[in-house]
Amino acid sequence: MTDAFPTLDDIRTAASRIEGAIVDTPMKRSRLLSERTGADLWLKFENLQHTGAYKERGALNKLLQLTPGQAARGVVTASAGNHAQAVAYHARRLGIPATIVMPEPTPTVKVVQTEGHGARVVLHGQMVDDAFERAYQLEAEEGLAFVHPFDDAAVIAGQGSLALEMLAATPDLDTLVVPIGGGGLISGIALAAKAIRPEIEVVGVEAKLYPSMKNVIEGGNGPIGGDTLAEGIAVKYPGKLTREIIRSHVDRIELVEERDLERAVALLVGIEKTVVEGAGAAGVAAILAQPERYAGRKVATVLCGGNIDTHLLANVLVRELVRCGRIARLRIAAADRPGALAAITACFHASGVNIIEVQHHRIFTALPAKDTVIEVEAEARDAAAIDALVTRLERGGFDVTRAALD
Known part of the structure; x- marks a missing residue:
């Protein structure tokens, strides 16, 4: 195989080559998400791979095609995420020495996990681009074989095995919605899917903060950068081979807002009982953001990874409860005298709303010195209960304002 586009035969060969070492992950219809979107929505659970992401497919296909000499000398790659663990995991299985270059700010847990798979980790630079350079x-210095995260025909062919599984499970799909970072995943899927069913629609999804592939394909100049929940697809410079495949095989590229990514992650936990990282939820986020574009169609998307920091996941879930109106922070102005707090808590009790946290503000407030601000964080069964509480407090003579999330 060269750097020309992988063919359907290449992808089928890759699927056979990696069979047994890669999980044939479930492909399931989401009844509740289908009801919400009006589409017949199917999910491919790649977050259930050994290392929690689809990256194993391409990495393993590449590793299995090394010559004996290359395998003996070892491989090198640059990654701060799922690709690093995929290469490290399968290189250890195959007895191939692996070196992973990661940016210096990479969270310790990711470094430890990668080292835990037996890889040598080299920390270099502040960004992934610096890691690539090293x-x-x-x-060159050590004669290692480079395993690119996305811009490699063998890697792309391995990722394309996903489409074979998806179409084998659900042959009559109308649309595939696939996250885009460097472009390896959607390139492999699009090549396979279009070869099997030329009429199928393939839609790419990028985080709005990182529209790098959309800029390249459509000639745009959208700003790139920022802290995105979908760090797995936060790529500034997409692949050269992948961009040409996407240009010819992908129908359009959508951008998703951060709040839509958060919502999708939270819904997948609540509805599907599955943990998905921001990049892995990008397809669901795009469908939920524009359901009219998918209504009445048989649509599938890839939950391409599940490696999200637990503290970050907790924040996402709580923020979604705030957006749904189940958690609220109320600032209640009251006279600073005995009985005021009791009157306020009585309103909470009568409304069936639970108090999570209470703070008094007597100094840093514009109210008169005899008054106070009581800030209450509360949780209710639904948004209507919070609305009823606010009405009850205002009828009791209290001035109430709600803290906004965004």
């Missing part, structure tokens, strides 16, 4: 130096 990885290419090591490739």
